[in-house]
Amino acid sequence: MNPLLVKICGQTSQEGARLCATLGANLLGFIFHPGSARFVSPGLPASLKLPGVLKVGVFVEQSVNETAALMRAGRLDLAQLHGGQDRGFCRALGDILGPERIIKVIWPERAANLAGFQAELDEFGPLCGRFLADAGAGGGGHGRGIADAAAKLLAQARFPRPWLLAGGLGPQSIGPALAQFRQGVCPPAGLDLNSGVESAPGIKNETLLREAFAAINAHCAA
Structure with a gap:
């Protein structure tokens, strides 16, 4: 089994979700x-029964109650907070779901220095089960990797908490991106893939997915 968790985000169809699960995705x-x-x-995630695969809802502007309601309606396992939700929001949602079901997104590119970034991690650590580090200074879908200074x-x-690496990851960029953290203090526990394995927004490409998994396997075997 691959030691890295693989999350394929931006699912838009049953067929695409099943393909990703079949190829080895741990999270959708x-x-x-x-x-x-x-x-x-x-309705889409609620309709999918994929044993062993965790379904993740990605939330940006919803309230705590709206997020919890969508989690129930979608039969979702985890909530990814991708809108800069503050500590109070995370605590309130954690009271409903349990903090272990929350993935808190962070943007290292907006950190002034290591001390400030570490303080953010320590602040949200008790309120989530995982972190996800994304490119840019907010939002998502930037289609590029995390800047070198932020990667450092x-x-x-x-x-x-364990963390996932995101940011424009595809077959050609996975190896170099992971290599940056081989000697890191806390290497990533997994990867979050989206646009780098698509032929169009929301349309996952089987060839790119297979190549991406091959790149992950090659890195883990090295």
């Missing part, structure tokens, strides 16, 4: 942000 992401080209209703912060930080 479903985006509930109306502004996204990959926006879906909770990630490699030096002491994560109180």
Whole structure:
């Protein structure tokens, strides 16, 4: 079994989700942000029965109660908070779901220094089960990797929870991205893939997916 967790985000169809699960995805992401080209209703994840695969709802602007309601309607396992939700939001949602079901997104590119970034991790560590580090200074879907200076912060930080690496990851960039953290303090526990394995927004490409998994396997075997 691959030691790295693999999350394929931006699922928009039953067929695409089943393909990703068959190829080895551990987590599937479903985006509930109306502004996204990959926006879906909770009916899609609710209709999927994929043993051993965790279904993740991605939330940006919803309230605590709206997020909890979508989690129930979609029969979702985890909630990914991708809108800069603050400590109070995370605590309130954790009181409903349990903090272990929360993935808190962070943006290392907006950190001024390692001390400030570490303080953010320590602040949210008790309120979530995992972190996800994304490119840019907010939002998602940037289609590029995390900047070098921010990657250095990630490699030096002491994560109180396992974390996933995101940011424009595809077959050609997975190996170099992971290599940055081989000697890091807390290497990533997994990867989050989206646009880098698509032929169009929301349309996962089987060839790119297979190549991505091959790149992950090659890195883990090295």
